[in-house]
Amino acid sequence: MSPADLVLYEEDFRRLQQILRRLRQESGASVVLLVDKGGQRIVSVGDVEALDMTALASLTAGNVAATDGLARILGEREFSVLLHEGEKENIHVSIVARRVILVVIFGDRSSLGLVRLRVRQAGAELERAFAEITERMEREPVLHSGFEPLLAEITDEDIDRLFTE
Amino acid sequence: MAFVDFSAREIHCKIVYYGPGLCGKTKNLQFLHERTSPSRRGQLISLATPNERTLFFDFLPLDVGSLRGFQTRLHLYTVPGQVFYDAARRAILRGVDGIVFVADSQEARLAANVESIRNLEKNLREQGYEIAEIPYVLQLNKRDLSSAMPAAELSRLLTIKGEPTLEATAATGAGVFETLKAIARLVLLDLRKRRTPSGFTRATAAS
Numbered sequence: 001m002s003p004a005d006l007v008l009y010e011e012d013f014r015r016l017q018q019i020l021r022r023l024r025q026e027s028g029a030s031v032v033l034l035v036d037k038g039g040q041r042i043v044s045v046g047d048v049e050a051l052d053m054t055a056l057a058s059l060t061a062g063n064v065a066a067t068d069g070l071a072r073i074l075g076e077r078e079f080s081v082l083l084h085e086g087e088k089e090n091i092h093v094s095i096v097a098r099r100v101i102l103v104v105i106f107g108d109r110s111s112l113g114l115v116r117l118r119v120r121q122a123g124a125e126l127e128r129a130f131a132e133i134t135e136r137m138e139r140e141p142v143l144h145s146g147f148e149p150l151l152a153e154i155t156d157e158d159i160d161r162l163f164t165e
Numbered sequence: 166m167a168f169v170d171f172s173a174r175e176i177h178c179k180i181v182y183y184g185p186g187l188c189g190k191t192k193n194l195q196f197l198h199e200r201t202s203p204s205r206r207g208q209l210i211s212l213a214t215p216n217e218r219t220l221f222f223d224f225l226p227l228d229v230g231s232l233r234g235f236q237t238r239l240h241l242y243t244v245p246g247q248v249f250y251d252a253a254r255r256a257i258l259r260g261v262d263g264i265v266f267v268a269d270s271q272e273a274r275l276a277a278n279v280e281s282i283r284n285l286e287k288n289l290r291e292q293g294y295e296i297a298e299i300p301y302v303l304q305l306n307k308r309d310l311s312s313a314m315p316a317a318e319l320s321r322l323l324t325i326k327g328e329p330t331l332e333a334t335a336a337t338g339a340g341v342f343e344t345l346k347a348i349a350r351l352v353l354l355d356l357r358k359r360r361t362p363s364g365f366t367r368a369t370a371a372s
Contacts, residue, residue, distance in 0.1 A: 036168075
């Protein structure tokens, strides 16, 4: 299994969601989400219907990747926080546990200072959550995720049917 | 880095279109975007220079249907083809599940194709992948041009591991969906082979 592999159980999702919900509430943010470095959205909370979350996740990951490149040029391991300030909306982006991206979107109801403070607290909780998930995966490497049987059942015909529906 | 969400019953895969500058990667995505019903596609995002050369990437999410009750979503990316954008290419390969190499069929671009394949191999390795193992499809694009090399010869020169090879003219759309189907098939079969997915799985079973 490569270092990027991560299997999240329902309870992990609930835990991550809970941390994000609290962060959103305490920081006055409109949307909070976790994205993997490949551009995939993992969990999101808030007014997610109002935004194109798929595009948001992909562009955030691109943004982080570009910034990682800049960091390397300067001899830094990473720039762990990015901030985009608009007239009404702002985006605070930070790296958690070196593998996931925490995105907080906030407007006038909040302030950068408050977001920073709450992100630091939530970031520590997320780090702990991911450390425990990783530890569990090392303990039970081929877990009972239900993944293996499901995909083993997929036939060539199932794949052929895609695109035709 | 495929993402399988057992609760929402969704599979997400990342496919990257790679190839030399002006070979037609963006054209592939534009055609797919034009010809897919709006209910099954997201926005096509192009991060391009003012003269419409890809600066960072194009991105198009497509819903290709249900696989055993799992909605299957493909996240399609292109890389900037110009040689000096190598850092951007490396970044986009993060978490990739499958690659379409778009070759420019013109004889004058043969060396650029070969160099781009070498570059892909190197960049994949830097991201921890081996080209021999990753789902990979070769598309011979611009078949409509009079300067196009014979497909058999081009294929012989560019094939690296007996990958599916498809002829296409992305400007008119010929071969574009066929290429996507070919890579989607390989990516999904690769997922089936793995004992656990690489990437995030949202599982339903309790630990």
